[in-house]
């Protein structure tokens with residue numbers, strides 16, 4: 001999906017990216033350099049686009065609908081508008097997750113220069129039902145994806161191996177996040193260093209998925 005008004009601020013990217021037309025849908029975000037597995041690619045802190053659960057309840061139906069389409073919900077019901085220009089793929093190369101309430105995305109495999117950055121929308125926590133026909137074109141495309149659907153053992157295995165492999169390399173690859181002098185980046189780096197050690201990282205994500 002692509003909505004120019006909601007295009008992410010480039011400063012939140014920790015690697016070089018560019019936006020252009022996507023074969024999947026609309027405009028997508030593409031790697032403008034090689035990104036090694038384990039790299040934190042993007043983060044989004046609690047800023048003006050962060051909507052706490054208490055505020056969400058008071059939004060109009062129209063505003064909620066926009067968030068359903070273009071926002072990301074954490075497992076506590078808070079929202080960030082973060083993904084207006086990153087397409088879904090059933091063979092996604094990034095994992096999206098919240099670390100200490102800060103939304104981030106991490107490369108779960110090596111991403112070559114020019115490759116489109118994608119996440120698996122079905123792995124996002126969601127308190128509302130949604131589904132969409134997928135146009136990702138990957139060999140393991142599931143056809144239709146949605147929230148609240150059982151995650152097949154094949155998909156779990158794929159993500160389990162990718163998350164574990166990426167988690168092992170978080171501290172081994174050049175990590176732009178760790179030298180980024182920005183308040184939320186420093187907070188995220190600390191959260192990852194102190195709490196999200198490689199042994200805990202995969203568990204956090206899968207405890208979320210397994211609630212479905």
Ligand SMILES: [Zn+2]
Nearest residue numbers: 090134136141
């Ligand atoms: Zn697909």
